[in-house]
Amino acid sequence: METSIIISGFGGQGALFAGQLLAYAAMDSGKEVTWIPSYGPEMRGGTAHCTVVIGDEQIGAPLVRNPDCVIAMNLPSVDKYESLIKAGGRLVYDSTLIKRALRRDDIAATSVPAHDIALRCGSQQLVNIAMLGALIALCPLVELSAIEQALRTHLPQRHAELLRPNILALHAGAAYAEERKVASSQG
Amino acid sequence: MARELWKGNEALAEAAIRAGVEAFFGYPITPQTELLEYMARRMPELGRAFLQAESEIAAINMVYGAACAGARAMTSSSSPGISLMQEGLSYIAGSETPCVVVDIMRGGPGLGNIQPGQADYFQLTRSAGHGDFHPLVLAPATVQEAVDLTYISFDLAFQYRTIVIIAGDGALGQMMEPVEMPPMREISQERPDWALTGVDDRPPRTITSLYLDADELERTNLRLQEKLQRVAANEQRWESYMTDDAEFLVVAFGTVARIARSAVRTARAAGIRVGLFRPISLWPYPAAALDQIVSRVQGVLVAEMNAGQMLEDVRMIVRGRVPIRFLGRMGGVIPMPDEIAAEISHIARVNHRSNGSNGKSPLSERSTVL
Numbered sequence: 001m002e003t004s005i006i007i008s009g010f011g012g013q014g015a016l017f018a019g020q021l022l023a024y025a026a027m028d029s030g031k032e033v034t035w036i037p038s039y040g041p042e043m044r045g046g047t048a049h050c051t052v053v054i055g056d057e058q059i060g061a062p063l064v065r066n067p068d069c070v071i072a073m074n075l076p077s078v079d080k081y082e083s084l085i086k087a088g089g090r091l092v093y094d095s096t097l098i099k100r101a102l103r104r105d106d107i108a109a110t111s112v113p114a115h116d117i118a119l120r121c122g123s124q125q126l127v128n129i130a131m132l133g134a135l136i137a138l139c140p141l142v143e144l145s146a147i148e149q150a151l152r153t154h155l156p157q158r159h160a161e162l163l164r165p166n167i168l169a170l171h172a173g174a175a176y177a178e179e180r181k182v183a184s185s186q187g
Numbered sequence: 188m189a190r191e192l193w194k195g196n197e198a199l200a201e202a203a204i205r206a207g208v209e210a211f212f213g214y215p216i217t218p219q220t221e222l223l224e225y226m227a228r229r230m231p232e233l234g235r236a237f238l239q240a241e242s243e244i245a246a247i248n249m250v251y252g253a254a255c256a257g258a259r260a261m262t263s264s265s266s267p268g269i270s271l272m273q274e275g276l277s278y279i280a281g282s283e284t285p286c287v288v289v290d291i292m293r294g295g296p297g298l299g300n301i302q303p304g305q306a307d308y309f310q311l312t313r314s315a316g317h318g319d320f321h322p323l324v325l326a327p328a329t330v331q332e333a334v335d336l337t338y339i340s341f342d343l344a345f346q347y348r349t350i351v352i353i354a355g356d357g358a359l360g361q362m363m364e365p366v367e368m369p370p371m372r373e374i375s376q377e378r379p380d381w382a383l384t385g386v387d388d389r390p391p392r393t394i395t396s397l398y399l400d401a402d403e404l405e406r407t408n409l410r411l412q413e414k415l416q417r418v419a420a421n422e423q424r425w426e427s428y429m430t431d432d433a434e435f436l437v438v439a440f441g442t443v444a445r446i447a448r449s450a451v452r453t454a455r456a457a458g459i460r461v462g463l464f465r466p467i468s469l470w471p472y473p474a475a476a477l478d479q480i481v482s483r484v485q486g487v488l489v490a491e492m493n494a495g496q497m498l499e500d501v502r503m504i505v506r507g508r509v510p511i512r513f514l515g516r517m518g519g520v521i522p523m524p525d526e527i528a529a530e531i532s533h534i535a536r537v538n539h540r541s542n543g544s545n546g547k548s549p550l551s552e553r554s555t556v557l
Binding site for chain 1: 190365445521523
């Protein structure tokens with residue numbers, strides 16, 4: 001059983017780093033995992049994405065056409081991946097930047113005001129982590145605490161002062177998604 | 188030892204360091220540059236030689252020089268850079284000096300692009316330079332395997348005094364996977380008895396690929412060929428996956444093989460008895476192992492990120508006994524698991540239909556070039 005996750009956004013939003021955190025957390029939870037970035041001539045302002053595949057046995061393809069889960073941090077990412085998500089799969093997108101209505105009704109879609117959450121946690125650089133927190137709350141790929149541990153171990157030293165805000169954003173994103181889940185189950 | 192998440196290029200570099208590489212010479216090129224960057228940082232830390240050459244041509248000749256002195260030397264590059272190294276590789280092969288070369292293949296021909304490719308198969312396996320020789324070519328499919336093969340590559344290079352090429356692609360170089368690193372080896376100060384170590388109290392030694400006398404050069408070639416036969420006999424490596432009861436077989440190497448592995452699982456779940464044969468050594472090709480499996484199956488699918496290069500080896504081994512279908516993606520396009528799974532279903536369906544009629548298979552070899 002393999003689960004594939006694509007994390008996509010503008011270059012500089014930290015899509016690749018969020019994917020690495022997920023990969024570290026999966027590995028530290030005893031799972032098999034692959035992480036592969038898009039590595040074309042990406043630049044700040046362009047679109048960057050990575051694919052993470054998590055499973056219990058050796059991962060086959062590190063790339064998939066139809067992912068199980070997508071985190072979309074900008075409109076081009078929703079435009080690209082909405083149609084590709086597996087039926088019954090999951091899309092988590094940033095409602096601050098993505099205003100258009102979705103076209104699919106056979107996927108579970110959750111909008112997260114990640115930009116607002118990130119600003120409240122101290123920096124707009126935290127959108128990726130708020131989104132990752134939301135995904136983990138909705139889709140228990142790994143424990144949230146494993147992501148937190150990965151942050152503690154792998155956040156680059158030059159961003160050390162952002163560790164606490166990152167952890168805050170992770171939990172704030174998760175809490176938002178949890179609330180939405182509860183709200184929707186109550187109709 | 189704990190598993191760590193490693194990027195392919197950096198894992199390859201660290202594995203070479205742990206295997207005792209003493210000298211690295213290279214020139215940056217995407218998608219292999221992280222290997223060079225890692226070496227630039229780590230080699231001086233360890234008191235070993237790192238030099239960014241002015242070109243790939245210079246880099247391979249520096250490798251040649253270090254190898255002549257009996258050092259464990261290596262370089263790494265990507266397709267266009269490997270093309271530039273051909274002259275040096277031929278000299279190294281002709282003078283029987285050992286070295287390790289990493290090729291993180293990208294889309295070609297020409298400058299192509301920086302996306303993954305497998306179109307260096309001919310270049311690497313069919314000699315990698317002018318004259319009669321083959322390097323030993325190893326094609327890992329996972330980051331762990333890239334580490335394990337790199338770790339043994341220097342031993343193989345010195346055992347046979349040959350070039351060992353680690354043939355990966357951009358996907359392998361860029362991806363991250365959990366890896367268990369092998370232990371750090373001590374570097375031996377002992378030099379082989381052919382190495383140019385400076386004449387002291389022994390007769391001078393010569394390392395050359397220049398033999399002006401035809402008979403002498405032919406004798407050299409015969410010795411090279413005899414050695415290559417030993418390599419061919421001893422160093423075939425492969426993996427077979429779900430082939431025991433397989434009616435159909437996918438043959439693929441490197442990144443495409445692991446994608447095919449997913450496709451095989453999908454096809455198995457749909458009730459198709461299919462297996463995967465993955466050559467790990469591209470030269471020598473594991474012909475006998477493939478031959479044995481082919482004798483039990485009814486159809487073969489070859490999948491590559493090129494126009495059909497390994498396909499020629501598979502054809503020679505299959506010798507027309509069963510139909511072969513080919514799926515090739517080029518230009519840096521990576522085949523997706525569902526594409527390979529669709530090809531497997533096609534083979535199974537056509538085979539089933541033909542068995543229902545006159546028993547003669549209408550499934551002729553054809554290329555799916557998309």
